[in-house]
Amino acid sequence: MKQRWFLVVSTFSLLLALAACGTTTGNTPAGTPTTVQVTETDFKIDASVTTFTPGTTYHFVVTNKGKTAHELMIMPKSEGSMMGGMPMGDMDKMALASIENLNPGETKTLDYTFPSSAASSHPEFACYLPGHYEAGMKLGVSVSS
Ligand SMILES: [Cu+2]
Numbered sequence: 001m002k003q004r005w006f007l008v009v010s011t012f013s014l015l016l017a018l019a020a021c022g023t024t025t026g027n028t029p030a031g032t033p034t035t036v037q038v039t040e041t042d043f044k045i046d047a048s049v050t051t052f053t054p055g056t057t058y059h060f061v062v063t064n065k066g067k068t069a070h071e072l073m074i075m076p077k078s079e080g081s082m083m084g085g086m087p088m089g090d091m092d093k094m095a096l097a098s099i100e101n102l103n104p105g106e107t108k109t110l111d112y113t114f115p116s117s118a119a120s121s122h123p124e125f126a127c128y129l130p131g132h133y134e135a136g137m138k139l140g141v142s143v144s145s
Pocket of ligand 1: 043069128
């Protein structure tokens with residue numbers, strides 16, 4: 001009986017430890033990046049933080065809760081829809097940071113620090129898979145001065 005309890009408790013601890021991954025709980029010593037939860041759905045992007053401080057490292061935890069694959073591009077400013085005809089490669093080069101191909105249910109992380117040159121700018125989080133930006137997969141954010 002005692003042994004059985006031990007098993008239950010250790011299983012529970014393991015689950016807790018697993019749940020703690022990807023959240024800000026646990027040890028957070030000074031200087032640890034600020035976690036930003038980004039949720040992508042069909043077809044919307046939400047972020048737990050939308051105003052960023054230059055020089056601060058952000059740990060983006062991006063989860064695809066949709067039923068189709070998505071990506072996350074952090075663009076220096078709103079580039080509008082791809083209908084303008086900009087080739088995909090140029091978009092990739094222009095992106096400050098990006099997570100490509102996030103499958104349904106998948107979570108990927110990305111660390112990014114906005115440089116001081118980005119102060120007072122208005123970047124945009126976007127998914128540029130065909131039709132997704134047009135469907136609403138864009139989120140305007142701002143970088144404080
Ligand atoms: Cu998408």
